[in-house]
Amino acid sequence: MSKPVILCVDDEKVVLKSLKTQLKSAFGNTYVYELAENPADALELIDEFNGDDTTIILIVSDWLMPGMKGDEFLIRVHKKFPKIVKVMLTGQADEDAVQRAFNEADLHRCLHKPWSEExxxxxxxxxxxx
Structure with missing residues (x-):
């Protein structure tokens, strides 16, 4: 059986790299860490993993991204895969968007950029x- 996946979605490569480094430092090889630079790529990855019977257990997603906002992305994921835990990481989400994600995507937590590793x-x- 393959390792569970943590998926990070952000349009800034430096943020994705930081997230992966911090997660790998904390959790080592317990999980596979996947990165996507936009929601469309992330949705494609999720479908691929689902077809391979690989489990995505958690998504850390930015809010302000080209093509689709993070709350909309997480709501779409939640409708198809309600068991995936969702965390939003943002510097600019409006309160309505965050509330919508909590209500419609079962958002676990919203962290604000710059975040603390701890x-x-x-x-x-x-x-x-x-």
């Missing part, structure tokens, strides 16, 4: 122990 890791630990 807060990110603690959020993911609590999310995965649900």
């Amino acid at each position: 807060e990110l890791i603690e959020t993911i630990k609590t999310a995965l122990s649900l």
